[in-house]
Amino acid sequence: MADAPRNPGQEAEHTLRRVTVAVAITPLLLVSAILFYAYDIIYRGTVLDHLRTQALRHAQIIDRFLEERAATLRLEAHSVPVSRLADTRYLEARLTALNDAFGPMYTDLGLIDPQGRQVAYAGPPQFHRTSYADAPWFALAKDQETFVSDVALGARRSPHFFVTVRLWDAEKRPWLLRAAIDFGKFNARVREIRLGRTGKAFIINRRGAFQTDAGDASSLPPNVLTALVLRDLAADQAIVLEGDNTQGIASLACVAPLKGGQWLLILQQERFDALRPLYLARIAAVSTVTLGIIAIITVIHLVAGRMERRLGAAYALQERLQQQIVEKSKLAAIGELAAGVAHEINNPVAIMMENAGWIADLLEGDDLHNPETLKEIRNSVQEITTQGRRCREITHNLLSFARKTNTAAQPVELAPLIQEIASLIRARVYQRGMTLTLDLHDTPPVRASATEIQQVLLNLLNNAMDAIDHDHGAVVVRLFSQEGHAVIEVEDNGQGIAPEHRQRIFEPFFTTKPVGKGTGLGLAICYGIVRNLDGDLEVESEPGRGTTFRIRIPKAPQA
Incomplete structure (x- = not known):
């Protein structure tokens, strides 16, 4: 058989439950999504701004360090005449004094004449009589008051870079006072810059050559170096580039200019490490919203179940009351039918009584065995039977109608x-x-x-x-x-x-x-x-x- 129709109360209750769940959850989801999106944008912007600020601050510190080295060297160059600086013993004394004052930062000092020959030198003895006439940095340095070279191996076969100051002799010829900076200590200062658990710092020049130890720099996203070599940055501008490093890990690289834009400071950090609080907040938000939805659905189902039971009892009571009303209405209808049924039965009863009286009259007669008399008796009995069946049919219909309602x-x-x-x-x-x-x-x-x-x-x-x-x-x-x-x-x-x-x-x-x-x-x-x-x-x-x-x-x- 086909399924019986569902109780209207159950249909209404199920619909109400679904609507209530939708009405309760939809605003929560919408508000959570909006807040989640807004928090994501705000926090990500805050992290990136903080990363830019850190890059600019450390770039300023490194620039200040280079300027201090240049200023110290400039003070030495302008304090005495060129002839005094040409004295090797004087340079050795000044190298010792500088390292005592500022820490062991200088590895050597040298005076270079206008032809690029090193005429006085304090430092490792094997580099005493070096000529820099063909060195690329010499051509640049002799035209600038102060110059900081790129990091190179040179004759030392180890990374180093120079700070030079131009000075003039009595004949107005340009000389250079050169100081080699201890690369290990400079590199250590840069490597001290740490962000989170995975942050690293590197320095490159505009050709993409590393000016600090490149031990971990191979993990930089490949697109970073290409983008930086071609991009000009203002002195107070820092940019953030994103990409997957060589290990396939999403990373952030913040870049700030150094040395007038000739060098670039790169702060690299894994994106998950940089945005860890955001990811933790996401997990907390999703967990909270999920628990809230579960709680809402549970409460709605509990309340709806209670309402459903009450509505079920109400509908059952309504059905019983309606059945009672139908029964009472039926009794009233039976009362209205009683007069008609009585009249309907009265006619066959009268006929039956008339035939019964006629039979009684025939039985009192003397011609009882007369065929005509017997025929009259049979006809009367047949009529009584017919009218009796008619009465039975009327009462049967009335009783059938009057039975308890099903x-x-x-x-x-x-x-x-x-x-x-x-x-x-x-x-x-x-x-x-x-x-x-x-x-x-x-x-x-x-x-x-x-x-x-x-x-x-x-x-x-x-x-x-x-x-x-x-x-x-x-x-x-x-x-x-x-x-x-x-x-x-x-x-x-x-x-x-x-x-x-x-x-x-x-x-x-x-x-x-x-x-x-x-x-x-x-x-x-x-x-x-x-x-x-x-x-x-x-x-x-x-x-x-x-x-x-x-x-x-x-x-x-x-x-």
Whole structure:
């Protein structure tokens, strides 16, 4: 069999539960998504700004270190004449004094004449008589007051770079006082710059050559060096580039200019390390929202379950009350039928009594064995039997209708049901001088309660008879099929329904009958029964020309 229709209360409760969950969760998700997006942008911007600030600050520190070395060397160059600086013992003394004052930062000092020859030197002895005439840095340094070279191996075969200061002799020729900076200590200062657990610092020049130890620099994203060599940066500008390093780890590289833009300081950090608080906040936010959603759904289901149980009990009570109303309405209908049934039974009883009296008269006669007498007796007995069967049929129909209501839905044939109700009220119709006409066609069975359909038909027929206040009253009951529905029409030629009352006739306790003649529940009960069957109850009426009630019930689903 097809599935039974769901309880309207359950349908309403399930819909309410889904709507409540959606209404409760949707704003939470929207607000969380907006806050999550805004926090992501703000925090990411804060991290990148902090990274730029750190890069600029460390770049300024390194620039200041180089400027201090140059300033110290400039002070030495301008304090004494060139002839004094040409004394090797004087340079050795000054180298010792400088390292005592500023720490072991200088590895050597040298005085270079205008032709690039080193005429005085303090430092490792193997580099005493070096000529720098062909060195690329010499051509640049002799044209600048102060110069810092790039890091190179040179003749030392170890990384180093120079700081030079230009000075003039008595003949106005340019000389250079050169100091080699200890690369290890300079590199250590740069490597002390740390950010988080994975932050590293490097220095490169504009050709992409590393000016510090490149031990870990091979992990830089490949796109960083290419982008930096071609890009010009302002003195106070730092940029952040993102990409995967050679190990496939997403990284951030913040770049700030050094030495007037000739060098670039690179601060590299793994993106997860830099944005760790953001990722932790994401996890916390997602966990909080998820727990909130679970809590909301749990509470809604608990509350909805409680409401569902209460609504179920309310609907069960409503069904019991409706069943009681139907029973009481049926008892009232039986009372209205009693007079008609009594009149209907009175006629066959009178005939039976008349035939019984006739038989008694024949039995008292002397010609008992006369064939004509026996024939009369047989005819009278046959008539008594016939009228008795008629009485039994009337009482059977009344008792069948009066049985306790069974609201269980099952396939019901409507034509026999209509005929049974018609037989019950036919006597009442005739007593009022009306006619009752049945126009019944074959229709498919409907899934309904037979007793409820009887109740609906009886109420509509009683209302039809009550609406007729003139002679030649007529009531017509039709049954036919229409678009998968069985249609029952109850039509009368009574006084009709006023337009202002037509919209309210299905309201409980609304009646146009005199006080004491009606409760206003009959049509409300009929409407509720038909709607519970997924059917429709419609009315068409014109004052003075009658009323037609039309019931449409869907046919029963196939087994």
